[in-house]
Amino acid sequence: MEHVVIMGSGCAGYTAALYTARANLNPLVLTGILPGGLLTTTSTVENFPGFPDGIDGYELMTRMQQQAERFGAKVKFATVDAVDLGGSPLRLTVDGDPVETRSLIIATGAGHRHLGLESEGQLEKKGVTYCATCDGALPMFRNQPLVVVGGGDSAAEEALYLTRFASVVRLIHRRDELRASRIMAERVLAHPKIEPVWDSVVTEILDVSQDKVTGVQVRNVKTNEESTLDCTGVFIAIGHVPNTQLFRGTLDLDEQGYLVPSRGAATKVPGVFVAGDCSDRVYRQAVTAAGMGCAAAIEAERYLAGLAG
Ligand SMILES: Cc1cc2nc3c(=O)[nH]c(=O)nc-3n(C[C@H](O)[C@H](O)[C@H](O)COP(=O)(O)OP(=O)(O)OC[C@H]3O[C@@H](n4cnc5c(N)ncnc54)[C@H](O)[C@@H]3O)c2cc1C
Numbered sequence: 059m060e061h062v063v064i065m066g067s068g069c070a071g072y073t074a075a076l077y078t079a080r081a082n083l084n085p086l087v088l089t090g091i092l093p094g095g096l097l098t099t100t101s102t103v104e105n106f107p108g109f110p111d112g113i114d115g116y117e118l119m120t121r122m123q124q125q126a127e128r129f130g131a132k133v134k135f136a137t138v139d140a141v142d143l144g145g146s147p148l149r150l151t152v153d154g155d156p157v158e159t160r161s162l163i164i165a166t167g168a169g170h171r172h173l174g175l176e177s178e179g180q181l182e183k184k185g186v187t188y189c190a191t192c193d194g195a196l197p198m199f200r201n202q203p204l205v206v207v208g209g210g211d212s213a214a215e216e217a218l219y220l221t222r223f224a225s226v227v228r229l230i231h232r233r234d235e236l237r238a239s240r241i242m243a244e245r246v247l248a249h250p251k252i253e254p255v256w257d258s259v260v261t262e263i264l265d266v267s268q269d270k271v272t273g274v275q276v277r278n279v280k281t282n283e284e285s286t287l288d289c290t291g292v293f294i295a296i297g298h299v300p301n302t303q304l305f306r307g308t309l310d311l312d313e314q315g316y317l318v319p320s321r322g323a324a325t326k327v328p329g330v331f332v333a334g335d336c337s338d339r340v341y342r343q344a345v346t347a348a349g350m351g352c353a354a355a356i357e358a359e360r361y362l363a364g365l366a367g
Contacts, residue, residue, distance in 0.1 A: 059087045059147060059158050062358050065138050066165035068095020069344045070334025073351030074163045074358075081359045086159070087126070087133045088152060094119030096335075097344055100192065101183065106344050118344075119305035120172055136224035143308050143327045162359050163331040164317065165351060166301035168335040168342065173207065173294060177263040185271025186263060186266035186292045188215040191343065194223055199291045204272055207260055208295035214238035214246045216295045221251040222341055228287055230255045255287070261310065263292055293322045300336045314339060324361075333355050 062078045064071045068091035078085040085230075097103060097115040104112040106331040119342050125135060140151040147158040170188040172178060178186055196218075204224040206217045209231035217229045224253050226271065234256045236243040255276060261284065262275035273288045300315045309332075310318040317337040320326045334347035334352035 059160065059161070060084075062086070062090065062154045062161045062163060062219065062355075063148075063150060063157060063159040064165060064337075065095050066090055066095065066167060066264060066285075066334070067133065068165060068167050069097060069122065069347040070165035070167070070351035070354070071095065071163070072119070072126050073166060073348040074271050074333055074355040075126035075131040075133075076122070076129065077352055077355030078163075078358060079126050081355070082130070083362065084130050084132065085126075086157070086158055087131055087165075088136045088138055090137050090166065091094050091131060092132075092167075093135060094123065094351070096169075103192075103344060104195070105192070112185050116297070123225060125164040132224050138304065140310070141304050142328055143359075146329070148329060149326075161331070161349075162183065163256055163354045163358055164302075164305070164330065164332045164336060165334045165347075165354070166336045167347075168300040168316070168338075169325075169337040170294065170300040173260060173296070175260070175263060177218060177266050178292075178294070180266050180271075181271050181292075182265050184269060185290055188293065189342075190219045190293050193291075194293075198225045202290040203228065203288055203289060204229060204291040204293065205260075205289045206293045206295055207231075208297075209236045209273075210295070210297070211236065213295035214242040214296070216293050217238055217246055218242075218249065220293065221249055224251065224291075227252045228255050229253070229287065230258050230260060230274070232259050232282050260292070276319065298335075298342070301341075302336055312339065323357045324352065327357075329361055331361075 061083040061110040064087045075087045100115040102112040136153045142149040150157045203226045206229045235317045257280045261277045266272040316339045318333045323331045331354040333350040335342045
């Protein structure tokens, strides 16, 4: 029987592991298929506090793992396939084997929705990105034409943020008006550096043969006309998919699938806590995920102390 199982090994999971390990709870961290989480897929992280010169994403996550292990966290390369949160103890199926635990911290993260183009995958990190806050300030995007794909609040925010760096931001949306909230839409449309490209979808990202982004091919969905827009960066903001399918029907999810805690990091099931991007539809940053991991760990610790006492 485990005291705490942590699902996920991103910033949220490893921070929860560090705190629960330092509380002598010997947490079991189940890494899932992406040990170290999303940050391991990026190069330099420039906005995690404490690293004035930036730090490689993989190295940052390796350090987080080592820090948690130093205090007794057990890290296992394994995935939770099923959960039964209906009784006490909580029961998990982990790579086919049963695991019982008194408490569970869910830190399974969220993936980006992709356009689904082959060139998108081939040019990821070579100009194709999913996070303006993370990548917008990189030298390759400064004073260059940039493209944002999407029409919701995230796309609007990305476009506005990128106006600080870009020569022009072209916002490509498949409809003829933004889905974003009215205030965001007004700000975007009034901005002199943002040019909306309505009724249009990206059909190709150029140029795989040069191994970098040089432009996008766009099709107008009303006229079927194809055109090319020059740019050095494509910021795709068409939504996220939280990794929460296992909890559908058991825990509260919002309409996009994000876990909704009932108080702080606690869910409606005693002993089950949430942290990081799987329950954060707003910020989705490494440092916020880490902060939520800390909060979930402290709550789990108090919950377990209550059981013992
Ligand atoms: C390319 C890129 C660059 C980024 N750059 C920055 C940046 O510069 N600065 C910044 O602050 N943020 C950045 N981010 C965002 C940052 O990576 C996330 O906000 C952060 O990783 C969220 O941490 P998390 O722990 O919530 O989730 P994640 O890092 O997504 O980790 C989720 C974990 O859950 C595991 N998991 C999922 N399902 C299961 C399961 N069933 N069982 C067990 N484990 C499971 C996964 O294997 C993974 O280990 C970037 C994101 C990307 C994609």
